[in-house]
Amino acid sequence: MNISVIIPTYNRISAVLEFIKYLENEVNPLCSIIVIDQSDNQDNKIHFKRFQENPNIHYFQQEEKGTGKARNFGALQTDSEWLCFLDDDVRPSLGYFDGFEDIVFNNSWVDVIQPDLLQRDEWKNYQASPKDWLRNYIQRQSMIRE
Secondary structure, three states, X not given: OOEEEEEEEOOOHHHHXXXXXHHHHHXXXXXXXXXXXXXXXXXXXXXXXXXXXXXXXXXXXXXOOOHHHHHHHHHHOOOOOEEEEOOOOOEEOOOOOXXXXXXXXXXXXXXXXXXXXXXHHHHHHHHHOHHHHHHHHHHHHHHHHO
């Protein structure tokens, strides 16, 4: 499946670098990763040099500010069939991309998919105690669905 992950960021270079490392090591998406950096620090490109050997990671600096502008700019940088917009402070769950293809092929009417994401605070809770977090998460989800 042809997917591009578009990540807008602003003055949070360490967060986006951690996020890319997480995507590569934990989620392992078979897709391109496009970072749109609107930071004030124009030296951030130096931090992305370690990713230069990976042809699936693309870094762009954009002077215009705004998350929407960054997402739109990122969308113009790819010809992927599917776009996945993720912020640098979320963490997709393991297997995040695994079900996309199955959902799309079995449901041709689908235009948008929104799987679960862990926001920054939830991610910290998960890292502190994955088993406790998962137990609480399952309980919360069952209450929401009811």
